[in-house]
Amino acid sequence: MKLLYVTSSSFSGSTLLAFLLNTHPDIFTVSEMEGWDYGEDEEFYCSCGNPLERCPFFSEVAQAFQHDSLPFAWRDFGTAYRLAKSERLNRYLTERLPWLGSSRLERLRDSVIAHTPGFAGRLRRHDQANKIFVRTALAYSKASVFVDGSKNPFRLRLLRRVRDFDLRVLYLIRDFRGVALSNMKTRGCDPRLATEIWLHDQSNILRVLAEFPGALHVYYEDLCEHVDDTLATIHRFVGQTPNPFPGSFKASEHHILGNTMRLEGDAKIRKNERWKSELSPEQLQTITSVAENFANSHVSHPLSDIIRHYLES
Numbered sequence: 356m357k358l359l360y361v362t363s364s365s366f367s368g369s370t371l372l373a374f375l376l377n378t379h380p381d382i383f384t385v386s387e388m389e390g391w392d393y394g395e396d397e398e399f400y401c402s403c404g405n406p407l408e409r410c411p412f413f414s415e416v417a418q419a420f421q422h423d424s425l426p427f428a429w430r431d432f433g434t435a436y437r438l439a440k441s442e443r444l445n446r447y448l449t450e451r452l453p454w455l456g457s458s459r460l461e462r463l464r465d466s467v468i469a470h471t472p473g474f475a476g477r478l479r480r481h482d483q484a485n486k487i488f489v490r491t492a493l494a495y496s497k498a499s500v501f502v503d504g505s506k507n508p509f510r511l512r513l514l515r516r517v518r519d520f521d522l523r524v525l526y527l528i529r530d531f532r533g534v535a536l537s538n539m540k541t542r543g544c545d546p547r548l549a550t551e552i553w554l555h556d557q558s559n560i561l562r563v564l565a566e567f568p569g570a571l572h573v574y575y576e577d578l579c580e581h582v583d584d585t586l587a588t589i590h591r592f593v594g595q596t597p598n599p600f601p602g603s604f605k606a607s608e609h610h611i612l613g614n615t616m617r618l619e620g621d622a623k624i625r626k627n628e629r630w631k632s633e634l635s636p637e638q639l640q641t642i643t644s645v646a647e648n649f650a651n652s653h654v655s656h657p658l659s660d661i662i663r664h665y666l667e668s
Contacts, residue, residue, distance in 0.1 A: 363528065550646055
């Protein structure tokens, strides 16, 4: 099964990318493949307009999981690799090792966990859940490529273990000033911390991507400004004939989880550059200085090239 994995920071345009990719007849995605952690008393709607429990696609996924005796919940599909109940402990077991950030040690940890009774069984169960989800999605959509837009780079190492998947990787990048503004609004942090979060996320992504040579880098701004050319590059990357954007997302059936864009009515591409008007000169100066300092201190780091790309453009 051909699987395209999209890794990025939050607020980088992954929901937009999901809608655009879904307009290709041989590509299907729900974007957030692990589920969406909505409130227990909230009625959460799929992008098709139905509550998730009554969505025809997700109902079919639930039936497939039941048929294979796999646990399934509407807020948690069972496809996330959760080896411990504690979120912090689970991150230590499956993602970045705290304080160290060493790929070599993380791969050693992954190998130990994969051969540890208990953990090994949970890994196999999550592997099976991911296979059932992708297989059901491809059968439902009659597509040949599934796109997992879960974003977390460390999930790549876990999916690579699944022999059924022909894995490709796409790295989606957005201007750090736009992401910093979103971090400030949603996390309530100051401009410096908002930018440091972006730097931390990108550093982790690029560190993991070093293990996946050939990953495709896509800029959010190119996706908005040169949509057909950018989509054609992605389509060829996954072995598909380019298919131009039909002008509206509504030209295709969607079952996408993500931000409120999934429910918007006009279904048009709108590039988000609110940072140009909403950041004060002082905030913009702080954000730019933090990014520039990183680039100047890490001249040969691949993230510095991304920072310079945006500063020079």
